[in-house]
Amino acid sequence: MEKKNIILLNGKETAFEPGETILDAARRNHVDIPTLCHLKGAASTGACRVCVVEVEGAGTLLAACSTFAAPGMVVRTESPKVVQSRKATIELLLASGNHNCAVRGGDGVDWTAFQLGVQAMDKTEALCPVWGDCRLQELAYKYQVNGERYPKNDTCYPVEEVNPFIVRDFSRCILCGRCAQACNQIQVNNAISFGSRGAEHKIIADGDFPLATAECVFCGECVQACPVGALTEKKVRYRHRPWEVKKVRTTCSYCGVGCQLELHVKDNTIVKVQGADIAPNHGSLCVKGRFGYDFVGHPDRLTKPLIKENGKHREAGWDEALDLVAKKLSEIKAAHGPDSMGVLTSARITNEENYVAQKFARAVLGTNNVDHCARL
Amino acid sequence: MTNPIEDIHASEVILITGSNTTENHPVLSAYVKRAVEFKGAKLIVVDPRKITMTKHAALWLRPKLGTDVAWINGFLHVILKEKLHAEKYCAERTVGLEEVAELVKKYTPEYVEEISGIPAADLVAAARMYASAPAASILYCMGITQHACGTDNVKSLANLAMLCGNLGVRGGGVNPLRGQNNVQGACDMGGLPNVYTGYQPVSKEDVRKKFEEAWGRPLSPNNGLTVTQMFPLAHEKKIKALYIVGENPMVSDPDLTHAKHCLEALDFLVVQDIFLTETAKLADVVLPSACFAEKDGTFSNTERKVQRVRKAVTPPGEAKDDWWILAQVATRMGYAMDYAGPEQIMEEIGRVTPSYCGINFSRIEREGIHWPCPNTDHPGTPCLHVDKFTCGLGVFHAIEWTPPAETPDAEYPLYLTTGRVLYQYHTGTMTMKSEGLNEKAPECFVEVAQADAERLGVADGEKVRVASRRGEITARAKVGGMVEAGTVFLPFHFAEAAANTLTNTALDPVSKIPEFKVCAVRMEKAA
Structure with missing residues (x-):
């Protein structure tokens, strides 16, 4: 019999493309296999074991992210065995560090005592900065487990805040390795990696230095990849809840690559910027695109037209300013001809605005003296 | 770019x-970097500075400033001599190779070494590497264009790509990286003195007739002036009024002292911007505009992809969209412009622009489209010149190397080149509002080679004075291996120590681009 590229996925015949993993085939067919360490665009590591599935004939559960689909495979993604394994994995991860969300139970003490305890250890007044926006918390909720089962790892690290953009808190790191993959395989900045072994195993920058003194260029790819609260944006921590924001897809206004952004907006203010998962950037951004948005709502923005009188600018209404511009340009045109004027349009404004600007120069002023800063 | 960004993953060199x-x-x-580290591509970097990319390069050639035509001709020489070129491709798809072959005979690796300082053996190795690849991509930026011979530099790169059959193929191309979000779009939209939208020449009668009909006004048949021509004419009182939108020539233009005199000589200056920039301070009227996050529209990126811009927040105070402000002035000058909004403007653009004809907001709602896109069923054109060049046959240009307009002498013994840094952007209007970015790049610096620093008795971090024939600035020395002895580098972002106080206004005769990348300076320890 001819072997077709079909697997039996939860009892349903499912086609796969040669070279696809079980995870790829499942996702393409809208079957959800939970993942944690898997990072799109990077090599699968199979490190976290959250995506394990049951494959008939295999001695153990297999990681869906790093097992290739093969003809005739019989795969179960949520069998009792799979669920039991995932629960244990999540419980271990919850116990591996400082995961002080409500999901991690009280270890027998009451809720208030528990919170005070973790906050004391945390040396912070606050709960986890990504509470409600954490992949581990989501999984714990989905599989209804808490952190009571295993003793908590008390290894405590100081929170690193000595750079303007990124806060690193290793007490919340689950060592999934996504940040290192994002840095080394997606952005290829090679600033961070796994360092040390054993109980002190952690992610390091160069020879375990703060990011500020390492090769780091603060693209923030690692922050966007971090599934927990180990890497957070300094300006974003404790400022807003993820469900309070409106996300607006747009195009970055810095260089010409045209990265697609998700602007997170709350109360008419941009509170965070993330890379959208589409060409050309597929989620990546640079330091300017991700962190350089302060100018938008900056207090120095011009808010009213200004007219210069006696060498000084004074505020004016739109009608006064526009009438003055129209009058002066009309006078100069009449006295000296259209070619005594010029328009510099802009590489910053939109196509539509550039179109109107050159039309204004040509049809209204009557000159082809229109240019912009392409050469500068 | 002739090719889409994603094509870089398909390049072998x-x-x-x-x-x-x-x-x-x-x-x-x-x-x-991914192509090189994970997909087996080989990288050749040709740059006078030891930029980060050199760490990923199989070969790094370090030419002297302003010697690009020479080393590119050297590549052509080696490739033709060793018959590594795409003979069939050149015969079928191009013209003019014979003249080029004749001209580059004298550009032997040894002759090129004399001019550029690139060791002859390295040049040969790089030429062979480039020619050996089934698909090789050329990426270039302002280090190629901002020269008095910028047009020659670009044509030379096109010669190289055509010679090896690298245009119109996946993973190939001659790919300029545009430095500003919508510099591609500003050009596409006719923000240039010689063309309407889609590069339709103002001097062509049928084109002009079409626009006269569309706009209902008689139009000038004469090419206009570039920004680099308007400024000196303002100084001569021949240009009386300038209307500047979203641009800060008081930091970005060459020879800033002169640029300021030019703007001050105007009878009337209007500046429309988001901040009171160095340029806006000189304006008679300043009009506050909305920034990218406050408006709808499109930008065209470096790969010619037209992508949506969406309003996320409202503009501050009474700031308005740039199109609205211009339309208001037009209307008050007796030419009614009553657009309902950007979507309607894009419809008009499509009607008068063959390459944008098939692009509208609903088609690019999820993902942008690469122009040319001649109709609404067309998928767009990510890769140009497939099977056939857009203009028919690809034209080779035989080009001689010419030295930069200003070279070091006894009085100004050092080369100066300029550029940007990661944490700042252009004239800093936007990035300098971010504390974090300013913390990473707070002030101007000048990169100096160890040998020059020792000779001048300057230590890393000490202030130095850098002077050219046009002016002088003071900045901290950053001593290290980024530049070669005899060359210094300045970022041009910082108004308070503006590199462009020093730069030369010499222009490329065709593109009118200033020679920002080469001039002569002297440097001394600041008292």
Whole structure:
């Protein structure tokens, strides 16, 4: 019999493309296999074991992210065995560090005592900065487990805040390795990696230095990849809840690559910027695109037209300013001809605005003296 | 770019020249780094500075400033001599190779070494590497264009790509990296003195007739002036009024002292911007506009992809969309412009612009489209010149190397080149509002080679005075290996120590681009 590229996925015949993993085939067919360490665009590591599935004939559960689909495979993604394994994995991860969300139970003490305890250890007044926006918390909720089962790892690290953009808190790191993959395989900045072994195993920058003194260029790819609260944006921590924001897809206004952004907006203010998962950037951004948005709502923005009188600018209404511009340009045109004027349009404004600007120069002023800063 | 960004992953050899890619196009640089580290591509970097990309390069050639035509002709020489070129491709798809072959005979690796300082053996190795690839991509930026011979530099790169059959193929191309979000779009939209939208010449009668009909006004048949021509004419009182939108020539223009005199000589200056920039301070009227996050519309990126811009927040105070302000002035000057909004303007653009004809907001709602896109069923054109050049046959240009307009002498013994840094952007109007970015790049600096620093008795971090024939600035010395002895580098972002106080106004005769990348300076320890 001819072997077709079909697997039996939860009892349903499912086609796969040669070279696809079980995870790829499942996702393409809208079957959800939970993942944690898997990072799109990077090599699968199979490190976290959250995506394990049951494959008939295999001695153990297999990681869906790093097992290739093969003809005739019989795969179960949520069998009792799979669920039991995932629960244990999540419980271990919850116990591996400082995961002080409500999901991690009280270890027998009451809720208030528990919170005070973790906050004391945390040396912070606050709960986890990504509470409600954490992949581990989501999984714990989905599989209804808490952190009571295993003793908590008390290894405590100081929170690193000595750079303007990124806060690193290793007490919340689950060592999934996504940040290192994002840095080394997606952005290829090679600033961070796994360092040390054993109980002190952690992610390091160069020879375990703060990011500020390492090769780091603060693209923030690692922050966007971090599934927990180990890497957070300094300006974003404790400022807003993820469900309070409106996300607006747009195009970055810095260089010409045209990265697609998700602007997170709350109360008419941009509170965070993330890379959208589409060409050309597929989620990546640079330091300017991700962190350089302060100018938008900056207090120095011009808010009213200004007219210069006696060498000084004074505020004016739109009608006064526009009438003055129209009058002066009309006078100069009449006295000296259209070619005594010029328009510099802009590489910053939109196509539509550039179109109107050159039309204004040509049809209204009557000159082809229109240019912009392409050469500068 | 002739090719889409994603094509970089399909290149077997990538040649980067005149582009500090990791600092100026960081996300695109990651494509190159992934191609090299994980997909087996080989990288050749040709750049006078030891930029980060050199760490990923199989070969790094370090030419002297302003010697690009020479080393590119050297590549052509080696490739033709060793018959590594795409003979069939050249015969079928191009014209003019004979003249080029004749001219480059004298550009032997040894002759090129004399001019450029690139060791002859390295040049040969790089030429062979480029020619050996089934698909090789050339990425370049302002290090190629901002020269008095910028047009020659670009044509030379086109010669090289055509010679090896690298245009119109996946993973190939001659790919300029545009430095500003919508510089491609500003050009596409006719923000140039010689063309309407879609590069339709103002001097062509049928084109002009079409626009006269569309706009209902008689139009001038004469090419207009470039910005670099308007400024001196303002000084001569021949240009009386300038209307400047979203641009800060008081930091970005060459020879700033002169630029200021030019703007001050105007009878009337209007500046429309988001901040009171150095340029806006000189204006008679300043009009406050909305920034990218406050309006709808489109930008065209470096790969000619037209992508949506969406309003996320409302503009501050009474700031308005740039199109609205211009339409208001037009209307008050007796030419009614009553657009309902950007979508309607894009419809008009499509009607008068063959290459944008098939692009409208609903088609690019999810993902942008690469122009040319002649109709609404057309998928767009990510790769240009497939099977046939857009203009028919690809034209080779035989080009001689010419030295830069200003070279070091006894009085000004050092070369100066300029550029950007990762943490700042252009004239800093936007990035300097971010504390974090300012913390990473707080002030101007001048990169100096160890040998020059020792000779001048300057230690790393000490203040030095850098002077050219046009002016002088003071900045901290950053002593290290980025530049070669005899050359210094300045970022041009910082108004308070503006590199462009020093730069030369010499222009390329065709493109009118100033020679920002080469001039002569002297340097001494600041008292």
